[in-house]
Every structure is written in structure tokens, then in C-alpha cells.
Amino acid sequence: MDNSRVTLVDHPMVQHKLSILRDKATSCKQFRELVRELALFEGYEATRDLPLADVDVETPICTARCKQVSGKKLAVVPILRAGLGMVDGVLDLIPAARVGHLGMYRNEETHEPVPYYDKMPEDIANRTVLVVDPMLATGGSIISAVTYLRSRGVTGEIKLMVLVAAPEGIDAVLAADDNVHIYTCAIDEGLNSAAYIVPGLGDAGDRIFGTK
Numbered sequence: 001m002d003n004s005r006v007t008l009v010d011h012p013m014v015q016h017k018l019s020i021l022r023d024k025a026t027s028c029k030q031f032r033e034l035v036r037e038l039a040l041f042e043g044y045e046a047t048r049d050l051p052l053a054d055v056d057v058e059t060p061i062c063t064a065r066c067k068q069v070s071g072k073k074l075a076v077v078p079i080l081r082a083g084l085g086m087v088d089g090v091l092d093l094i095p096a097a098r099v100g101h102l103g104m105y106r107n108e109e110t111h112e113p114v115p116y117y118d119k120m121p122e123d124i125a126n127r128t129v130l131v132v133d134p135m136l137a138t139g140g141s142i143i144s145a146v147t148y149l150r151s152r153g154v155t156g157e158i159k160l161m162v163l164v165a166a167p168e169g170i171d172a173v174l175a176a177d178d179n180v181h182i183y184t185c186a187i188d189e190g191l192n193s194a195a196y197i198v199p200g201l202g203d204a205g206d207r208i209f210g211t212k
């Protein structure tokens with residue numbers, strides 16, 4: 001694993017919230033709230049390297065030389081469905097970001113992603129993109145998302161925000177594209193025979209939307 005392209009968000013509050021997220025007794029309502037909160041905390045790390053520009057601000061006392069985020073505008077791209085649970089947390093941090101949707105689900109037998117929807121901001125090629133999806137298991141869904149974004153003209157680093165990742169999925173994603181950076185709150189042991197993350201937290205989409 002190329003550690004320079006993976007950031008483990010190991011802040012104590014993040015790890016505490018993640019432990020509640022993993023608990024099978026956690027309610028749908030609380031699970032949804034935690035996914036949103038964790039996305040905000042992780043977004044803080046994922047935006048740490050955004051460029052700043054000097055600006056002069058008139059305070060009630062005098063002119064202050066301040067800094068504001070500059071450079072390319074941002075787009076948040078959730079992988080439906082589960083990625084939707086992270087969007088509002090990232091938008092709490094970056095309210096002006098645009099949102100592009102990518103729908104895909106995993107085929108239960110092959111574990112390959114099946115795309116079913118896409119709708120991007122028209123200027124997606126000119127934006128810094130943050131892909132959000134709570135789970136990085138085999139990596140197939142995120143690789144498909146990155147391939148799609150490249151086909152839409154997105155150049156430069158794509159930031160991939162997940163909450164739980166499997167080592168084999170991380171390796172597959174890093175091998176598929178040499179300009180992505182993965183942010184995750186946990187790197188778990190691996191995958192089971194159904195390609196679910198172990199210990200993981202189960203099916204994130206079902207737990208966010210209460211569909212099982």
C-alpha cells in the first residue's frame with residue numbers, strides 16, 4: 001500500500017463515532033447522523049491542502065490581511081445510494097460546492113458495479129472532485145467512478161472519501177489511477193466471501209435508508 005496516497009483519519013472523536021456506526025444495535029436515525037458527521041470531519045482532512053490567497057478585509061478596527069480558499073471550485077460526487085449519506089456533511093463544510101450524482105450497485109454474484117445513473121455539473125472537468133462513498137470493499141465501484149470522471153475530462157488529483165476500507169480495495173484503487181488520494185476513517189482486516197468488509201459495518205446503504 002502506498003501510504004503517501006492514503007490518509008487515515010484517526011482523530012479520537014472520529015474513532016469514537018465510528019465505533020457507534022459499526023454497532024449493529026445503532027438505529028437507522030443515528031447511523032444516518034453519524035455518517036453525516038463523519039463526512040464533515042473527514043472533509044476537514046480532505047480539504048487541508050486547498051490553496052489559499054491573500055485578501056484584505058476591513059474589520060471594525062483596520063484592514064486585516066486574511067486568507068481565503070482560492071483555485072479550482074469543488075464538486076462532491078456521491079456514489080448512490082450510500083454516498084448520499086455523506087453529501088450534507090461535506091456541504092456543511094463547503095456550502096458552495098456543486099454536486100454530481102453517480103448511481104451504481106454491486107452485482108451480488110460477481111461483485112462488479114452496475115452503473116445506472118449519472119448527472120454531473122456541466123463544468124465538472126474544471127473542478128476539484130471529492131468522491132464520497134462510505135464503503136471501499138473490492139474497489140470496483142470507486143474505480144468505475146474514477147474511470148467515469150476521467151472520461152468526463154477531470155484531470156488532476158481526485159479525492160476519494162470513504163469511512164471504512166479493505167486493504168485489497170485500497171490497493172486496487174491506487175493501482176487503477178496514479179492521481180487519486182484516499183481518505184478513510186478505518187482500514188479493516190479484509191473481505192468475506194460475499195465481498196463485505198470484515199469487521200465492517202454491514203451494508204451502508206441499507207443502514208442509511210432503512211431498507212433491510
Ligand SMILES: O=P(O)(O)OC[C@H]1O[C@H](OP(=O)(O)OP(=O)(O)O)[C@H](O)[C@@H]1O
Binds near residue numbers: 140
Ligand atoms: O468496493 P466495492 O466492492 O465496489 O463495494 C463498495 C460499494 O458497495 C456499496 O454499494 P451497494 O452496491 O451496496 O449499493 P447501495 O449504495 O445502493 O446500497 C457501497 O456503498 C459501495 O458503493
Ligand SMILES: O=c1cc[nH]c(=O)[nH]1
Binds near residue numbers: 198203
Ligand atoms: O461491507 C460492505 C461492502 C460493500 N458495501 C457495503 O455497504 N458494505
Ligand SMILES: [Mg+2]
Binds near residue numbers: 082
Ligand atoms: Mg448497499
